[in-house]
Amino acid sequence: MFATTKWIGAALAEPEPAAAPAARAVERRPAPGAAGASAALEGVSLEYDGATVLEDVSIDVAPGEALCLVGPSGGGKSTILNLLAGLVRPTRGRVLFDGVPVSGPGPERAVVFQDAALFPWLTLEKNIAFPLEVAGVAPAARAERVDELLRLVHLSRFRASFPHELSGGMRQRGAIARALATRPRMILFDEPFAALDGQMRELLQGEVERIVRASRTTMVFVTHAIDEAVRLGDRVVLIGTRPGRVIGEVHVDLPRPRRGALGGTRTALGGASVEDVQAVRIAQRIADEIRAEVDKVAREEADGAWGSSSGPDGGDPRRHLGRGI
Ligand SMILES: Nc1ncnc2c1ncn2[C@@H]1O[C@H](COP(=O)(O)OP(=O)(O)OP(=O)(O)O)[C@@H](O)[C@H]1O
Numbered sequence: 056m057f058a059t060t061k062w063i064g065a066a067l068a069e070p071e072p073a074a075a076p077a078a079r080a081v082e083r084r085p086a087p088g089a090a091g092a093s094a095a096l097e098g099v100s101l102e103y104d105g106a107t108v109l110e111d112v113s114i115d116v117a118p119g120e121a122l123c124l125v126g127p128s129g130g131g132k133s134t135i136l137n138l139l140a141g142l143v144r145p146t147r148g149r150v151l152f153d154g155v156p157v158s159g160p161g162p163e164r165a166v167v168f169q170d171a172a173l174f175p176w177l178t179l180e181k182n183i184a185f186p187l188e189v190a191g192v193a194p195a196a197r198a199e200r201v202d203e204l205l206r207l208v209h210l211s212r213f214r215a216s217f218p219h220e221l222s223g224g225m226r227q228r229g230a231i232a233r234a235l236a237t238r239p240r241m242i243l244f245d246e247p248f249a250a251l252d253g254q255m256r257e258l259l260q261g262e263v264e265r266i267v268r269a270s271r272t273t274m275v276f277v278t279h280a281i282d283e284a285v286r287l288g289d290r291v292v293l294i295g296t297r298p299g300r301v302i303g304e305v306h307v308d309l310p311r312p313r314r315g316a317l318g319g320t321r322t323a324l325g326g327a328s329v330e331d332v333q334a335v336r337i338a339q340r341i342a343d344e345i346r347a348e349v350d351k352v353a354r355e356e357a358d359g360a361w362g363s364s365s366g367p368d369g370g371d372p373r374r375h376l377g378r379g380i
């Protein structure tokens with residue numbers, strides 16, 4: 056639970072143009088156009104108790120880029136996020152944030168996990184205000200920022216609700232608002248919508264696209280669902296397993312905002328657009344590139360009693376890559 060507070064620290068970024076004088080005193084504003092930071096893993100290897108989890112992983116993330124990581128379970132996607140968050144140190148290689156080696160968590164890098172992990176004893180508005188309080192933001196500026204964030208995630212009416220009084224999707228929106236509170240320059244999502252139903256997931260994908268792009272925050276988003284990666288990513292990096300490594304990448308050159316429901320309702324109703332068709336093709340390419348990896352994991356775990364995922368029992372890997380593996 057408290058892991059989510061690790062990134063909360065001393066500094067703040069970018070006040071509103073009309074911020075109260077009290078806020079200006081404590082907030083630091085990045086140069087215009089520098090909202091999103093760059094990040095990089097350079098030749099990163101990671102071992103736990105002699106077992107190699109990641110091997111020679113190099114990934115560059117450009118400022119403001121939306122990068123998605125997909126790959127089979129156990130490949131090390133969460134570990135890559137933890138490295139970027141500064142929660143884990145590499146055994147070899149370097150992790151850089153804006154060209155500077157990452158030495159620990161910081162408020163400029165926020166993490167949103169699968170489980171929203173809002174503090175259950177605090178109301179929604181107090182949850183969102185919490186990182187601002189820790190950062191020493193004055194009460195007036197804090198209240199202003201909380202109002203703005205509640206509006207952003209369409210939860211103003213629920214400001215006084217406790218997490219248990221909110222739906223799963225609302226809690227996730229609350230967690231996103233809290234993560235954005237200190238205006239991080241990079242936001243790291245670890246399968247944030249995996250526990251939600253399809254409609255809610257699609258709604259929140261649209262919200263993330265809107266919110267993250269409006270703030271020009273750099274995003275690294277881990278997901279099992281290839282359709283989600285194609286919806287949200289400017290680029291999708293494919294992570295293989297045993298040991299975890301980069302096995303490929305695909306650029307998603309589709310206009311934004313993108314439509315959801317890849318292969319879903321609209322397509323089923325015959326309303327597929329050119330973009331939908333392109334998205335399906337990209338998703339298929341990703342699925343093709345990593346099918347061998349999914350097979351490899353499944354075969355190992357099923358002790359050889361596994362047929363190819365491209366066979367009749369493999370399901371559609373474009374949608375839920377490796378889920379349940
Ligand atoms: N703290 C740790 N100690 C030992 N091993 C760990 C630790 N954290 C992760 N691992 C191992 O590292 C490997 C990668 O784990 P990680 O959680 O990063 O994979 P993942 O790609 O996020 O998987 P999933 O898709 O299931 O979430 C796994 O084999 C896991 O057992």
Ligand SMILES: [Mg+2]
Nearest residue numbers: 132133134245
């Ligand atoms: Mg994970």
